[in-house]
Amino acid sequence: QVQLVESGGGLVQPGGSLRLSCAASGSIFSINAMGWYRQAPGKQRELVAAITSSGSTNYADSVKGRFTISRDNAKNTVYLQMNNLKPEDTAVYYCNRAYRSPWYWGQGTQVTVSS
Numbered sequence: 376q377v378q379l380v381e382s383g384g385g386l387v388q389p390g391g392s393l394r395l396s397c398a399a400s401g402s403i404f405s406i407n408a409m410g411w412y413r414q415a416p417g418k419q420r421e422l423v424a425a426i427t428s429s430g431s432t433n434y435a436d437s438v439k440g441r442f443t444i445s446r447d448n449a450k451n452t453v454y455l456q457m458n459n460l461k462p463e464d465t466a467v468y469y470c471n472r473a474y475r476s477p478w479y480w481g482q483g484t485q486v487t488v489s490s
Contacts, residue, residue, distance in 0.1 A: 442457050
């Protein structure tokens with residue numbers, strides 16, 4: 376079973392930036408599309424960015440133009456660069472497989488955007 380460990384969250388002012396990282400165990404990482412999800416209090420978890428094994432990306436409309444997903448298959452790591460953060464981006468962010476049934480969820484990393 377793949378294990379996922381997210382990091383890089385924190386408290387940032389509106390307009391600020393953060394870079395999230397997700398380290399995955401297991402050799403099957405590179406053949407899977409990966410995604411960043413987020414869950415705000417009282418809301419369902421949503422997929423905000425995804426990247427295929429070949430590097431094609433897709434974004435939710437709410438983050439398009441502000442977030443960039445990338446991956447380093449040699450390091451089994453996926454990243455999320457978040458710029459121009461807004462208060463509505465506040466959530467716990469998780470990474471997991473995209474477009475297929477998820478692996479076990481990691482603990483996530485909290486992102487709080489507030490002045």
